[in-house]
Amino acid sequence: MTLGPVMVDLKGIALEPDERELLGHPLVGSVILFSRNYDNPGQLARLVAEVHAIRSPALLVAVDQEGGRVQRFKEGFTRLPSMRAVGRRHSGERGEGLALARRLGWLMAAELRAVGIDMSFAPCVDLDYGVSQAIGDRALHVDAAAVGELGVAYMLGMREAGMAATAKHFPGHGAVAADSHVSLPVDRRDWTDIGADLLPYRRLIANGLLSVMVAHVVFPEVDAMPASLSPHWIRGVLRGELGFQGAVFADDLSMGGAAAFGDITARAAQARAAGCDVLPVCNDRAAVLQLLGAMKHTIDPVGGLRLARLHGRDGLELQALKSDPRWQEGVTAAQRCLERPELHLEGERNV
Secondary structure, eight states: OOOOSEEEEOSSSSOOHHHHHHHTSTTEEEEEEOGGGOSOHHHHHHHHHHHHHHSSSOOEEEEOEEETTEESOOTTSOOOOOHHHHHHHHHHOHHHHHHHHHHHHHHHHHHHHTTTOOEEOOOBOOOOOSOOTTTGGGSOOSSHHHHHHHHHHHHHHHHHTTOOOEEEEETOOTTOSSOTTTSOOBOOOOHHHHHHHHHHHHHHHHTTOOEEEEOOOEETTTEEEEGGGOHIIIIIIIIIISOOOSEEEEOOTTSGGGGGGOSHHHHHHHHHHHTOSBEEOOSOHHHHHHHHHHSOOOOOHHHHHHHHTTSOOOOOOHHHHTTSHHHHHHHHHHHHHHHSOOOOOTTOOOO
16 A cells, blocks of 8 residues: 555544544545644654554654744653744854754754654745744744755754655745735745745755645746645746655645635645645544545555655664763753844844
8 A cells, every 4th residue: 555645633642443544544644743642752652653553654654843833742852942043043153053953953853753753844944034924933044045054954964863854835935924824825026036935945955855845825926826736836846947856745735825725625636736745634634534535546656655755764762862962962952042042133034
């Protein structure tokens, strides 16, 4: 059985009988976890192991563990600073910033791999234009070149810990005020002005990026459809111009940014036709069941191979991880970053 395109969520800290049946559906290929699915590291490791045991190849298990205000698992895990704090370190001393990004990427991924999680949707490589509250301090920097090299360093740290990186939110969510969780953002810049937002993706792809998440943002000067549902953006720009060969995730199709484009079946069909390999449907079990009942089961061997490459590798158990000097170095670096007062550097744009 190959991994299907639908990504689903779970209700609580343990699998329920109906969820076991759901995860066995051939159109399901991955699971995303939230804070409600976490009580402690031992419970989480058992939950992930149960999910992995349902199918072969194992379902992918993912989470948003960026740091700052987007960190689903906190107690029992290292508190991670926001990515903006990493960018500010880079502004003060480039080498320190790059070392910090790589160390935090390793730490975040190593802690998740210790409980069996395959993926964290990071890094966020949107540019910090100081416009988007949805992005805000999740962004590394306003300078595209800085975001590119910091993103590569973070990705390499994740890779060393046995986890593939996912760059988001392609082609960029930082220049719009609207939040795609609740409405459809419209970015009215023309193609020339959007070029800087693509630079981090060029750098990451050149260094072996395996996964991208595409935004529910419309760029009407380029295409009438949001990027997540746009063959132009995914097949034309991401795969064609940028040469990306990895897995493409739509952003959550339950979000307000996708709601204007039909019911969940229509949205999923458009995203899949546009070139998305994974169709997340979160916090709406009725929509998941509707989609699974309506979607045709077609085998996509290329997409299946892309997803198989995202399974986590290696990974120390939690006890062994905490004996690793790299873990203590990472924890110390994260704590120092959190303790350091914010710097307001000249030319920097803040939310």
